[in-house]
Amino acid sequence: MKIAIVHDNLVCKGGAEQVVLSFHQAFPKAPVYTLTYDAQNTYPEFKQCEVKTSWFSRIIKSEKNVKRFYFPLGILAMSQLDVTGYDVVLQSTTHCAKYIKTSPDALVITYCHNPFRLVWSTNSYEQVLKTGPLKKFLYQKVISVLKRIDSTSALRTNWFITNSTEVLSRIKTAYNPKNDITIINPSVKCNNFYLTGDIGEYYLVVSRFETYKKVDLVIEAFNSMPDKKLVVVGKGSREAEIKMLAQSNTTFYSGLGADELAGLYANCKAFIFPQLEDYGITPLEANASGRPVIAYGRGGVLETMIPYTTDSLKATAVFFDEQTKESLVSAINTFETLNFDASFIRAHAELFDEDNFVRKIRSFVSTKYQLKQAESESAWTNEPVKI
Structure with missing residues (x-):
């Protein structure tokens, strides 16, 4: 089982970045793919990981500039980041990790911290609400494009995981996932x-x-x-x-x-x-x-x-x-x-220690991969899946 870990960007220290480090503890041989990487401003533990970035990282690293040039450069760069050739793609995302290129037959598991806030909770952004009519019109045009990209990319996800019941209903509304959503609370070290x-x-x-x-x-x-x-x-x-x-x-x-x-x-x-x-x-x-x-x-x-x-x-x-x-x-x-x-x-x-989180993630990925393998075999033999 060849696994790739994907995260939106590694430019700060936050809960989502800690989840990625826990993913890497669960699967230490898996490389971490990301839009851009700022080693000085994120967790130093990432220096022990094999971090692979898009071309965006050669020109943009700071959190401020990632936001400034996210549309359209960040979107384009992430959509060109290639993780084909992996059996399992384990994504940690609020926005662009799910835009990457995957193999058609890859098992895609998305740990969604929240649906893309700018797209699905636009009114929570003051810069959108408090701007003038022309700028607001342009914002809405960009957001409509992002919504189409975001919802289409989410269709590639086989299984969603999220952090809490607070987010679960938002994922259902935004992405209408094909399978049930699982809650695995993030851990504390x-x-x-x-x-x-x-x-x-x-x-x-x-x-x-x-x-x-x-x-x-x-x-x-x-x-x-x-x-x-x-x-x-x-x-x-x-x-x-x-x-x-x-x-x-x-x-x-x-x-x-x-x-x-x-x-x-x-x-x-x-x-x-x-x-x-x-x-x-x-x-x-x-x-x-x-x-x-x-x-x-x-x-x-x-x-x-x-x-x-x-x-x-x-x-x-x-x-x-x-x-x-x-x-x-x-x-x-x-x-x-x-x-x-x-x-x-x-x-x-x-009760929320990292060891518990790592064990749950390993079990989830292993179970879903076995299920996918069994479904593939049954497709050849026309026999029902037994797992």
């Missing part, structure tokens, strides 16, 4: 994190600085609580704006090594997760460090966290109900009246 009794006086955010991540909401909350300390790790398109918003009780970091980041997780009072995510790995990383999470109580955290109701010693998180400064401040004040059990929180995170 528990071995990268540790517990310590030396808890600091700061709260922690680890996030990209993009609008939907709501880092500005956390900054505003802590601006109203100058006696509390906040540490923010990350970077992104709104970095300058968010740093300008912050007061002296907030400290920013970026480009940290794995050990430095693990230390910040282990010593924080709590991890703050203000955004609506389809899944979200960082709350589980905090839990793997024995630290509780203060989270907006919608989306993926409903599948990964145990919210406080009556017994904080059997909880991993405190939820807040609205994405407002007042709601977050109230949750922080509630948190400070509670006691949490670091060992219980760590044990909960271990």
Whole structure:
């Protein structure tokens, strides 16, 4: 069974990139194909992989420019990336991984983190909503082309996997898949994190600085609580704006090594997760460090966290109900009246450990490949498939 792994692009550090690393752990001999690769700004573990890129990577590497030149250059480059000759193509995607060339008889398995947001959730993009009539018209023309390409490319997928129930219905609506969709929750690498009794006086955010991540909401909350300390790790398109918003009780970091980041997780009072995510790995990383999470109580955290109701010693998180400064401040004040059990929180995170994810992915790929082989044999013999 010859396997190729395909991912949209490797230009940043995020949950989707961690899934690809887990794919590679499951199938260490499989090369990783991608639109473009920026070794300095994604996870260093990719240097141990055989990464194969499109011609786009020779001219575009930064995350900002990937977005700027995605249409039409990125689309064209990905559609020319050739992975014919592989028995199984295991894709990790939100947008362009499924555009690659595959053999007609290849088994194509797509781990869809979310249908292409620009195409299927256009109204979530401020630059589309808040632009003028002419530019909006041009956006809509481009989006209609992308929708046709995206839906046609999805037809090549034999089996879809996704990260949570939050996304499952979106995949059904966008792609109308031919087979049932399987949920395999992304993993956390528990071995990268540790517990310590030396808890600091700061709260922690680890996030990209993009609008939907709501880092500005956390900054505003802590601006109203100058006696509390906040540490923010990350970077992104709104970095300058968010740093300008912050007061002296907030400290920013970026480009940290794995050990430095693990230390910040282990010593924080709590991890703050203000955004609506389809899944979200960082709350589980905090839990793997024995630290509780203060989270907006919608989306993926409903599948990964145990919210406080009556017994904080059997909880991993405190939820807040609205994405407002007042709601977050109230949750922080509630948190400070509670006691949490670091060992219980760590044990909960271990249910999502990478070893479990790798085992499930290997089993899924193996089972579907055997089924495809049996179907091929039955086509020759006209006998029903037995598996």
